[in-house]
Amino acid sequence: MKKLLTGNEAIARGAWEAGVKVCTAYPGTPSTEITENAASYSEMYAEWSPNEKVALEVGLGAAIIGGRALVAMKHVGVNVAADPLFTLAYTGINAGLVLVSADDPGMHSSQNEQDNRNFGKAAKIPVLEPSDSQEAKEFTKIAFELSEAFDTPVMLRTTTRVAHSQSLVELEPRQEIPLKNYEKNIQKYVMMPGFARPRHVAVEARLEKLMEYAETCSLNRMELRQRQLGIIASGAVYQYVREVLPNASTLKLGMTYPLPRKLIEEFAGQVENLYVIEELDPFIEDQLKAWGIKVHGKDTFPLVGEILPEIIQEKLGSTYGQNKNEPENTESSDNFLHIPVRPPVMCPGCPHRGLFYILNKLKLTVTGDIGCYTLGAQAPHHAMDTTICMGASIGAAIGMEKARGKEFARKLVAVIGDSTFIHSGITGLIDAVYNKATTTVIILDNRTTAMTGHQNNPLNGRTIKGEATKEVNLPLLAKAVGVDRVVEVDPFNLTELETIIKQE
Amino acid sequence: MPMNETKNILIVGVGGQGTILASRVLSTVLQKIGLDVKVSEIHGMSQRGGSVVTQVRYGQSVSSPIIPKGQADIILAFEKLEALRWLPTLKKEGIILINDQRIDPMPVIIGAAEYPEALDYIRSKVKNVLVINALAAAQEAGNAKAVNIVLLGLLARHMNIDHSLWLETIEETVPAKFLQVNLKAFEAGYNTAENIANI
Structure with a gap:
């Protein structure tokens, strides 16, 4: 059965289907509805934690003792949770732990627009980026598999458009996962210097293996069409590219850290002009350049705000666009009339x-x-x-x-x-x-x-x-x-x- | 309803007017007739009386949830100023359905801006404009809060979809105790005397 769900509802559903035991969060737009929805499933414990650090600590406790845990927060919440996150990357988990980072390019409801893929790289954990609600659910489930297979927390990174857009999702039953066996292991879970040093070695070895996984996993997909233009994209931007440039070849990255070097080099070799289109930081682009791959990115697209379909149309549509989709009614009302803004205000009766x-x-x-x-x-x-x-x-x-x-x-x-x-x-x-x-x-x-x-x-x-x-x-x-x-x-x-x- | 291209409906209003429920009924109806549907809703602070915009796209296969400028087939505006704000999204031959209601934004309330003559301007620019008093219709149906369903009825009249499917979906969506009011409100919008040819 298919149901129309927001990305956030789909993540909660994915957690439920993946047999998650514990969901924790501090509310923050655009992540709040994940845990609100998770709370509606009686099989999962859910809580509002006092802050994101506590949310992650409760989640890691659940995971280490053997129950799958989903921890959700907005992008700036990861700043608060960064302390446990970076060391959890060393200890690894036991049962799967997925941290949802809901980023807000364009700052619809935030004080900054930091790009949390950088956190994935800094903490040396995998980052998955769904592009619609179906993927939000699927990737949540894959993230739990990945977390357990590689003994690592996994970041599922969404953006406001994915979190708050609705699309059709195929519903599946819950998979009951028995609690994993817990054995006391202070070398792995007590991070004092003598134990942490070998764990850092383990983290680097794990990253090597994750790079190999990235080359062949189903999350990353090369779609060859016309060879004149090749675009590497992830998340919502992939959907915009399909809309605006349907004939362009695309390398869709569902996992943006670590990146699949061979797959990217193969794609680069197949197309004449290569672009990375990504919102906010040149996260993918910088890595490609470090590998010596000739690529366009932030020389064409903005570092600031969302990259909406109209920006892709403006930058590449006239050269490469087959389906012209030219706006017919381009005159802006603003040119003729002053339209007062309608900012949010405090509710009537607010104390x-x-x-x-x-x-x-x-x-x-x-x-x-x-x-x-x-x-x-x-x-x-x-x-x-x-x-x-x-x-x-x-x-x-x-x-x-x-x-x-x-x-x-x-x-x-x-x-x-x-x-x-x-x-x-x-x-x-x-x-x-x-x-x-x-x-x-x-x-x-x-x-x-x-x-x-x-x-x-x-x-x-x-x-x-x-x-x-x-x-x-x-x-x-x-x-x-x-x-x-x-x-x-x-x-x-x-x-x-x-x-x-x-x-x- | 055979469809090769993606169709676009933009629903705009002010936080608290019930645009989200209306778009939920609409998108469920579209799903029921077997179409792919994507809906984009930015509602970060809408609860506090800000502008609310819902973009509904449907067709055989839809990629982006966002309606490009100048590509909306129909705009359903719950408020006049919001109709004006989103006018550039409308297709040249598109239809704009407007609730004749004025809600002053903060800059107007404090005297820093004037509320523009939205309807005159829109009529001067667009051919297919229909303005109704949905609030009066909702009050007549028995509840002022049913404005959203009156407007949904008006929208339904301009879409080529089986009337009973709308009623069935409203029944599944709204709480039972408000069903009769909402069904009356829907019919009031649907049976508005004027209408623009179906798209």
Whole structure:
């Protein structure tokens, strides 16, 4: 039976079919729906972890003890999870472990557009890139096979277009995989220097074997058509190439790290003009050039943003395009009328609105954080000075105070959401106490992870499956780390809110 | 419905208007008649009242989920300003179906921009324009939230697909307690007095 699924739904389905036992994640666009969907399958344990590092640690525990684990996060989440990831690459896994990195070229909903294929290379683990939902499911299953065959975590890298586009997927039954046998093996799983050194040797040997695998595996596919133009592509871009340049020869790479050198050299020898079309970094292109293969890439295509079909049409369509597909109605309405933008805004009745009204009114310097409340930077609030990454508001405020002094800190506040505070604000708060900062920290507790679509979190007493659980008590937590003045205030009571912020 | 080429439908609106449910019914109907379907939906922050765009492509075999500029056969716009914003995606002979509803974006609310005369402009540029008041029709059907299904009915009228297949798919998609309202809303859109010749 075929069903229309998003890439994210297909990954969850693939995990279920692959007999996965444990799914973990911290919400982040465009990865969130993977774990939301995984939670709907009763055979799999699923959780929202406090952050991506914990998510990967829970996943690696499950894998080492013998159960398959899927860990999902957005691209910047891998920065947070990088610490366990790089050493997990040394220990290897026991049962399969797949890390989904959902990248966001074009920054539809992100603070940067880093290319996480670089993480695969840096951690020396394989990277698979599906191009539609059917592949998202298939590649998830292959990733688990690969993970166990080569004893390595595997990165499944998607982009927003793959994660959020729907296409038809052939559904298959779940394969029940018995737990793998676990034997204590400290040489493999306790990474102190004496044990880690031989493991690095094992990692390099594994990479050699993965390169051989890449040459013949079903993930990489040479499709010879007209020889005038050859294109190497992966992910969503492969589908755009098929649409815009249907007669071009293509080398479709489902596995972009490590790369199949012989297969690429063979393809390069078959075509007259060779292009790599890839979004963001010249990841494939650089390797080809290091091997001395003559190739076009970033000399033609942008380093920034998505490479949409119209860009491929513009760059190569007139020379190589058979199906001209010329736009008929090219005049832009923009040329004639000013069309106001429609940016997202805080929801009607959102408790953050009143706070930003006051912060703006008091003309404070505000270090911000990642969440809906980042919208407080925009009109009509204009009440934010910095937003860098999850949890950065508190550290940034401490740094500002240390550079400019206590008097400056009187007009300075750090603003952070409830889920973000749990994710990585607690350590910043401890730093403020320990190093005697005087700055005010405002935790905006709306009792949900709102920006990504209202997920439960450790503060609202509900798990991902909606079961009741304990709640973190924020005022007690703040007092426990040594904050002397903890005040709870209702953001809808503007007078009281203003008085208290002025006091602090 | 024999098809050799890929057809393109663009559904645009404002977060919260129900475009996603409408596109789910549409794409399921297309799947049921045996076509390949791809849908692209960028909804990162749509929950917060931003622009929402769903691209639906269908045919014997579809590669890219993205509609190239100037290639949409039909644009279904849930809001007038969004109709204007996406007009360049429409084919020269394409059809644009517009809900006569105005939702001010933030720059208009705070006085930094003016809400443009969208309909006049669109009519001056495109031949096949149809404007309806879907909100009134939805209220008459019994629930203002059924605007999306009224508009889906209007879209269905302009596609050559068996009427009963739409009803069946709506029944499978919406919760049972809202079924009657939604079926009434669909018929209201489908039976809008005016229509443009089928494509």
